[in-house]
Amino acid sequence: MSRRLVLASASPARLALLRQAGLAPEVVVSDVDESVVTAPRVAERVALLAAAKASAVAGRQDDALVVGADSLLEFRGQAMGKPADAQDVRERWRRMAGRSGVLHTGQALFDVRGGAVEARDVVVTSTVVHFATPTAAELEAYLATGEPLAVAGAFTLDGLGAPFVRRVEGDPASVVGLSLAALREQLGRRGLAITDLWRR
Numbered sequence: 001m002s003r004r005l006v007l008a009s010a011s012p013a014r015l016a017l018l019r020q021a022g023l024a025p026e027v028v029v030s031d032v033d034e035s036v037v038t039a040p041r042v043a044e045r046v047a048l049l050a051a052a053k054a055s056a057v058a059g060r061q062d063d064a065l066v067v068g069a070d071s072l073l074e075f076r077g078q079a080m081g082k083p084a085d086a087q088d089v090r091e092r093w094r095r096m097a098g099r100s101g102v103l104h105t106g107q108a109l110f111d112v113r114g115g116a117v118e119a120r121d122v123v124v125t126s127t128v129v130h131f132a133t134p135t136a137a138e139l140e141a142y143l144a145t146g147e148p149l150a151v152a153g154a155f156t157l158d159g160l161g162a163p164f165v166r167r168v169e170g171d172p173a174s175v176v177g178l179s180l181a182a183l184r185e186q187l188g189r190r191g192l193a194i195t196d197l198w199r200r
């Protein structure tokens with residue numbers, strides 16, 4: 001039995017992850033103001049933000065599986081989302097180079113039937129990311145592409161930033177934006193097989 005899958009995210013990376021995994025979600029971007037959600041721990045904050053995004057979109061659905069997500073890099077106890085500007089990217093990389101951080105991704109699956117949210121399933125996947133040491137020239141070239149400004153942590157695992165990540169310990173997909181293994185388990189807890197959602 002197939003169900004409508006709605007991705008409550010503007011993230012092109014999250015959409016690409018789901019499509020590459022054979023799913024065909026509709027995209028309904030939530031209008032959640034992320035600054036209003038705070039929590040003492042980064043892992044808690046991404047869980048709350050993911051649930052807030054899923055909830056904002058689920059409230060506008062009759063029957064759908066709604067997925068919301070949020071990613072933050074925890075580095076030296078600080079939560080780092082998207083950089084503010086180019087100088088922020090330089091400053092972050094000056095501190096991150098050669099060190100590691102934890103990329104936390106919260107993802108919420110809301111099961112909506114008959115206009116009511118029947119279930120809320122929120123998980124957080126945390127992955128240790130070990131950074132290389134880009135040279136000043138490499139960093140300026142990376143900065144000039146604009147990519148680091150658009151992503152949490154000012155790096156990508158699957159894009160131009162990949163050469164600056166030495167290794168990860170954990171789920172690579174969750175670094176990009178969504179853990180597909182966790183999504184499979186979330187769907188399983190609703191009695192659904194992820195293979196049932198593959199594009200026909």
Ligand SMILES: Nc1nc2c(ncn2[C@@H]2O[C@H](COP(=O)(O)OP(=O)(O)OP(=O)(O)O)[C@@H](O)[C@H]2O)c(=O)[nH]1
Binds near residue numbers: 053069082151175177
């Ligand atoms: N391609 C790629 N994107 C990444 C990576 N790390 C973080 N991101 C992106 O950085 C963004 C994190 O910001 P979020 O606030 O979670 O999501 P968003 O892009 O603002 O979109 P919403 O879900 O609508 O809030 C997401 O789009 C992630 O996909 C990575 O390694 N690769």
